[in-house]
Amino acid sequence: QKEVEQDPGPLSVPEGAIVSLNCTYSNSAFQYFMWYRQYSRKGPELLMYTYSSGNKEDGRFTAQVDKSSKYISLFIRDSQPSDSATYLCAIWGAGSYQLTFGKGTKLSVIP
Amino acid sequence: EAQVTQNPRYLITVTGKKLTVTCSQNMNHEYMSWYRQDPGLGLRQIYYSMNVEVTDKGDVPEGYKVSRKEKRNFPLILESPSPNQTSLYFCASRGSGGNTGELFFGEGSRLTVL
Numbered sequence: 102q103k104e105v106e107q108d109p110g111p112l113s114v115p116e117g118a119i120v121s122l123n124c125t126y127s128n129s130a131f132q133y134f135m136w137y138r139q140y141s142r143k144g145p146e147l148l149m150y151t152y153s154s155g156n157k158e159d160g161r162f163t164a165q166v167d168k169s170s171k172y173i174s175l176f177i178r179d180s181q182p183s184d185s186a187t188y189l190c191a192i193w194g195a196g197s198y199q200l201t202f203g204k205g206t207k208l209s210v211i212p
Numbered sequence: 213e214a215q216v217t218q219n220p221r222y223l224i225t226v227t228g229k230k231l232t233v234t235c236s237q238n239m240n241h242e243y244m245s246w247y248r249q250d251p252g253l254g255l256r257q258i259y260y261s262m263n264v265e266v267t268d269k270g271d272v273p274e275g276y277k278v279s280r281k282e283k284r285n286f287p288l289i290l291e292s293p294s295p296n297q298t299s300l301y302f303c304a305s306r307g308s309g310g311n312t313g314e315l316f317f318g319e320g321s322r323l324t325v326l
Contacts, residue, residue: 109252135314144216144302144317145255189255191315200315204254 104128107190107203116212120177124190124203127171131201134166135191136175139205145189149175180210214239218303218318225293226326233288233321235303243306244286245270245315246278248299255302261286293325 107124114120122136133152137145149164151157157164161181165174173192177184190203216237225231237244245260247270257270261280275297277289286305290297300322304315 107254142320144304144319145315146317147314150314199257199260202255204252 104201105190105192105203108206109204111207111209113209113211114180116180116182116210118180118210120175120180120184120208120210122175122177122188122190122206122208124173124192125171126173126192126201128192128194128201129168129171130194131192133193134164134173135193135200136162136164137189137191137202139187139189141186148188180208182210182212185209214316216303216305216316216318218301218321220321221319222322224324224326227294228292231290231293231323233290233301233303233323235286235288235318236284237286237303237305237316238284239305239307239316240283241305241307241316242283243308244280245304245306246276246286246288247302247304248272249302249320250299258288258301290323293323295325297323298325299323 105126135150136148138148139145151164154166154168161178163176187205187207189205191200193200219234242263246258247255249255256272258276259278261267302320303318306315
């Protein structure tokens, strides 16, 4: 079983829709959970970061972590065409510099 | 402006012709890393460096070399490129402070080996 599993999509939604992106992981030692956003022809950029189980909001974005299920989610409310990008989950454990990335989900928001 | 700079951004070369992709960061970060990104395979780590003169293999190091002689620079060397090294390459860096795990990525270098 891979350490981090992420559905690659692609996912296409109409503008204004609520988007749900998900990852599962296998190593319970992972403690830090991140979402990166990668626009076409660009490098990934950190979008959100969370440490504990629960929700973290930042504007239209909500990151959710369920450590008991080893499941992380990113929700995008009122999605916009500018949200069209590839979203990668990334996870790491304390004391390590090594991030484990999901394969990324390509999202298209159609006007 | 804080950034990671890679060069070249695009390169077409032929099998066996040695090439170097440069990477430089201006954030005084200790940690630097190289990734390759391929469709269906995601980001895979090639090599990383915890600090000057300290490098270690990632998940896919075969066919690559790195060096870290200065803190700001971390070049990726392909001694004898092969077509299976055609890929999109990213350099990234991270500071030692904080617990965010935030990696700062360069813009990417698209390499084609014929």
